[in-house]
Amino acid sequence: MGRYLLGRLFWCVPVMLGASVLIFVLLRFLPGDVVDIILGSEGSATPEVRETIRRLFGLDQPIYVQYFVWLGAVLRGDLGSSLRTSEPVAGLLLSRLPITIELAVLSVAISVLLAVPLGVVAAVKRGGPVEHVARLVGLIGLSLPNFWLATMLILVASLGFGWLPSLNYVNPLRDPIENLKQMLMPSVSLALALMAIVLRMTRSAMLEVLGQEYVKTARAKGLGERAVLMGHALKNAMIPVVTVVGIQMGTLFGSTVVIEQIFGLPGMGWTFVNGIYQRDYPTVQGAVLMLALTFVLVNLIVDVMYAYLDPRIRYE
Numbered sequence: 001m002g003r004y005l006l007g008r009l010f011w012c013v014p015v016m017l018g019a020s021v022l023i024f025v026l027l028r029f030l031p032g033d034v035v036d037i038i039l040g041s042e043g044s045a046t047p048e049v050r051e052t053i054r055r056l057f058g059l060d061q062p063i064y065v066q067y068f069v070w071l072g073a074v075l076r077g078d079l080g081s082s083l084r085t086s087e088p089v090a091g092l093l094l095s096r097l098p099i100t101i102e103l104a105v106l107s108v109a110i111s112v113l114l115a116v117p118l119g120v121v122a123a124v125k126r127g128g129p130v131e132h133v134a135r136l137v138g139l140i141g142l143s144l145p146n147f148w149l150a151t152m153l154i155l156v157a158s159l160g161f162g163w164l165p166s167l168n169y170v171n172p173l174r175d176p177i178e179n180l181k182q183m184l185m186p187s188v189s190l191a192l193a194l195m196a197i198v199l200r201m202t203r204s205a206m207l208e209v210l211g212q213e214y215v216k217t218a219r220a221k222g223l224g225e226r227a228v229l230m231g232h233a234l235k236n237a238m239i240p241v242v243t244v245v246g247i248q249m250g251t252l253f254g255s256t257v258v259i260e261q262i263f264g265l266p267g268m269g270w271t272f273v274n275g276i277y278q279r280d281y282p283t284v285q286g287a288v289l290m291l292a293l294t295f296v297l298v299n300l301i302v303d304v305m306y307a308y309l310d311p312r313i314r315y316e
Contacts, residue, residue, distance in 0.1 A: 008303070012296050019292040020074070020285065024067050027281055033059055034083045034279040057083055070285065079289075080282035089286040092271065097290060099169060099267035103259070104252050106187035108245060111195035116241070119202025120234060123210065134199055141196025146255055150189035150262045157185065167264050186263045190255055194248050201244045205237035212236075246302030250295045 035053045054060045058069065073080055079089035122134035157163050172179040209215060210233055218228045257269035264270075268287055275283035 005300070005304075008300050012293070015296055016289060016292055019288060020071065021067070023285055023288040024070070024281075025063070027276075027279075027284055028063055030276070030279065032279060034281070035059070037277075037279050070282070074289070079286040082283050083280050084278050084283075089282045092283065093268065093286050093290050096266060096268050096271050097294075099265055100253070100256050100260070100269060101294075102172065103183060103186055103190065103256055103265065103267060104249065106183055107190035107194060107252060108249070110187055110191040111198055112245065114191075115195045115198035116202050116238075119199045120206055120229065120237075122199075122203045123206035124229065126207075131203075134203060138196040138200045141192045141194075141199075144192065146189045146193055147258045147262060149192060150186065150259055153185045153189060154262070169266055182263075183265075186259045186265060189259055189262075190252060193255075194245070194252065197244055197248060198241060201241050202237065205240045206233060209233045209237045242302055242305050246299050249298045253291050253295060 033054070034057065035050055051060065058066060061069075070080065077090075079093070081088055082092065118130065118134050118137070122131040125131060154164065170178045170182055215228060215233055218231075219225075223231075253268075256267060257273055259265075260267045260269040261273055268291060272284060272287040272291075274280075275287065
């Protein structure tokens with residue numbers, strides 16, 4: 001296992017390097033730069049003044065020189081400073097990352113806690129009303145865009161119940177109840193699509209596992225239905241479910257960009273979008289690196305969970 005983990009961590013290096021090159025180049029293709037944003041396209045600043053400011057930010061150098069200067073700083077643990085506020089990017093992102101992680105974890109928890117039991121019952125009670133409900137939930141979840149669902153939740157909550165979450169982020173350590181109220185709607189907005197995928201995968205995996213010989217043997221030995229389902233079938237059926245959840249985490253982190261903007265949550269997605277608007281290159285590059293690293297680590301955790309769920313799996 002140790003050798004496998006070291007190998008996976010080694011392959012994280014080219015993944016992170018590729019992500020850094022991609023976002024660095026794409027940002028430079030955007031029209032304008034931070035100088036244009038600060039001074040305005042119709043400002044009174046002369047071309048000489050603009051060039052001086054670009055030289056101050058290091059934007060006058062060739063793009064490959066800018067990249068290697070930035071990469072060298074990153075390798076030393078320095079993500080640079082915001083071109084807009086001069087705030088250290090590392091500190092800024094570390095203060096925003098817990099908000100995005102909390103949103104993602106709540107969304108996964110909601111989807112898994114609802115989808116797995118519903119998928120199990122739908123597989124066991126085939127043709128029953130629960131299976132029809134599961135099919136309906138899966139269809140709705142895959143059909144509704146999360147940004148539309150988020151907008152509808154705000155509309156219904158405000159017009160129907162006269163309630164809206166706080167516009168200022170509430171730290172869960174300071175007021176967990178108010179924080180939960182604030183995070184509930186954005187978490188549900190993200191959870192519905194994931195719930196539909198997990199539900200369908202759980203149902204399919206359970207149907208396949210229930211037809212295996214070891215499940216039939218367990219029943220023939222006189223084990224109760226609950227023991228068969230929980231002790232033999234569900235644990236093996238969870239392997240593809242865990243895989244799907246791990247893969248969907250990448251999509252989930254991408255979706256937080258939109259959801260955080262809708263609900264005004266100052267997380268990584270909110271910081272990423274505002275950084276693009278302001279052409280704040282170090283902030284955007286640092287945010288992409290941090291999200292890419294989080295996604296890689298989540299997939300590594302999923303691989304490790306395989307060995308726990310299925311003792312037959314061994315990593316050499």
